[in-house]
Amino acid sequence: MNYRREVHKVYKTDGLSLGEKQRLFTRMVADLILFAYENGYELTVGDAYRDPRVFGKVGDKLHYSSANSLHKSRLAIDLNLFKDGQFLTRTSDHQPLGEYWESIGGTWGGRFTNADGNHYSIEHNGRK
C-alpha cells in the first residue's frame, strides 16, 4: 500500500520551550490523525494528558504511568487503531502511522525496547 498525506510538513522541535513544544505536538497530532484517515484507518483517543494529581509529578511513579512519562508533560498520546471495523492492537499494525509520525519529527513508541506501538510523542529533555 502506498501511504500518503496531501501536505507533508516536517516540524522542528529542537530548542523550543515546553509550552511551544506542547502546542506544536498538538498540531502534529492533527496531521497524524488526518494521515490515518486518509489511508483508510480510524482512531479513538487513548491516554493523552496524565494529570500529575493522579499519576504523580515527573519523576514520581504513581498508578500505571511510568515516572518520566511524556504524557505528564502533554507531549504524548496513545491512539487506538481500527481498520474495516477491526481493532488493531499489535505494534506492527501501527508501523505506517509510526513511520509517518517519525517523518514529521515525532518519536514513535514502536521503537522502544518494550515496544509501545500506539504511543506517539515528541522528545523533551531526553525523555521519550
Ligand SMILES: [Zn+2]
Ligand atoms: Zn503512551
